[in-house]
Amino acid sequence: MNCSPRRRERRSRLAAVAEADARAEQAAVDVAVLGTGTMGEAVLAAVLAGGQPAGRTLATARRPERAAELTGRHGVRVVGVREAAAADVVVLGVKPQQLEAVAAEVAGAVREGALLVSLLAGVTTARLASLFPGAKVVRTVVNTPALVGAGVTVLAAGAGAGEDELARTEQLLAATGTVLRLAEGQLDAATGVSGSGPAFVFAVADALAEGGVGAGLPRAVALQLAAATVLGAGRLMVETGTHPALLREQVTSPAGTTAAGLRELDAQGMRAALVSAVMASARRSGELAG
Numbered sequence: 001m002n003c004s005p006r007r008r009e010r011r012s013r014l015a016a017v018a019e020a021d022a023r024a025e026q027a028a029v030d031v032a033v034l035g036t037g038t039m040g041e042a043v044l045a046a047v048l049a050g051g052q053p054a055g056r057t058l059a060t061a062r063r064p065e066r067a068a069e070l071t072g073r074h075g076v077r078v079v080g081v082r083e084a085a086a087a088d089v090v091v092l093g094v095k096p097q098q099l100e101a102v103a104a105e106v107a108g109a110v111r112e113g114a115l116l117v118s119l120l121a122g123v124t125t126a127r128l129a130s131l132f133p134g135a136k137v138v139r140t141v142v143n144t145p146a147l148v149g150a151g152v153t154v155l156a157a158g159a160g161a162g163e164d165e166l167a168r169t170e171q172l173l174a175a176t177g178t179v180l181r182l183a184e185g186q187l188d189a190a191t192g193v194s195g196s197g198p199a200f201v202f203a204v205a206d207a208l209a210e211g212g213v214g215a216g217l218p219r220a221v222a223l224q225l226a227a228a229t230v231l232g233a234g235r236l237m238v239e240t241g242t243h244p245a246l247l248r249e250q251v252t253s254p255a256g257t258t259a260a261g262l263r264e265l266d267a268q269g270m271r272a273a274l275v276s277a278v279m280a281s282a283r284r285s286g287e288l289a290g
């Protein structure tokens with residue numbers, strides 16, 4: 001069939017794109033998320049957003065409806081845990097308490113030299129290396145804002161892993177939000193601040209809204225104001241790089257409304273409670289090391 005030069009050009013451009021996609025897929029490695037719950041799915045979405053082809057990406061699910069959900073949302077293949085464990089890159093997304101059982105189930109399936117990216121709170125790279133011999137382990141702490149690309153991820157390499165594995169993991173997790181390297185000894189503390197931290201901020205947002213309701217606002221309005229305030233305050237702090245104490249001063253007029261509220265927070269020990277909450281989370285992370 002005859003077609004116009006413009007049409008021919010468009011066709012050849014599309015063919016070139018399809019060819020490039022096929023080449024990228026061939027060059028890609030298999031990435032599997034073993035334990036695809038809240039965090040596993042957030043990381044799965046980020047890995048795909050970072051350019052990993054869906055055709056080379058695997059996930060696990062124990063319930064058929066969850067498998068259908070993951071395939072429907074992300075176009076990935078859902079496989080058994082042993083097949084997932086045999087991928088080039090294995091993202092481990094089970095709970096620390098589920099680790100022993102999973103390790104027993106996949107014993108011997110993880111390939112020599114495979115990259116194992118752990119999402120597990122507390123569990124050390126040394127323990128992971130002993131459970132998955134031959135794997136190169138990178139331990140990470142991702143947080144739930146990763147679900148909207150606004151997370152913060154910290155990571156550290158285990159003894160058998162190095163610059164290549166760290167860089168690889170940073171690239172895989174780039175779409176979760178900000179990614180930074182820390183020493184492994186700092187990861188429990190980071191878990192307290194950024195891993196569990198969103199829950200503390202949500203508790204603050206919930207309390208802000210409750211205060212609004214107490215002061216007479218409809219609940220939906222109070223929640224909308226609280227959420228926008230948390231988002232705005234976070235952005236202001238990040239985008240200006242200003243210390244939060246200074247930002248707090250900017251809000252606080254002499255003998256004004258904020259000074260009255262801050263006095264109440266001090267009297268009720270809110271600051272001390274948050275400091276203790278982060279330190280308790282960090283301690284618990286250390287206990288989960290097993």
Ligand SMILES: NC(=O)C1=CN([C@@H]2O[C@H](COP(=O)(O)OP(=O)(O)OC[C@H]3O[C@@H](n4cnc5c(N)ncnc54)[C@H](OP(=O)(O)O)[C@@H]3O)[C@@H](O)[C@H]2O)C=CC1
Nearest residue numbers: 035036037038039062093094095096098119120121142195
């Ligand atoms: N949630 C958070 O904010 C954060 C979590 N983390 C860490 O991330 C990890 C995952 O947490 P989260 O996503 O909240 O937990 P979820 O319970 O949502 O996810 C765990 C997943 O592992 C699956 N799983 C458990 N056992 C097995 C098994 N034997 N075989 C196959 N799949 C299995 C579960 O399947 P099923 O649904 O069938 O039980 C589930 O999909 C944890 O280690 C946690 O410490 C770290 C930082 C923040």
Ligand SMILES: O=C(O)[C@@H]1CCC=N1
Nearest residue numbers: 120121191195196197
């Ligand atoms: O509560 C937990 O144990 C996990 C780890 C950090 C946030 N959630």
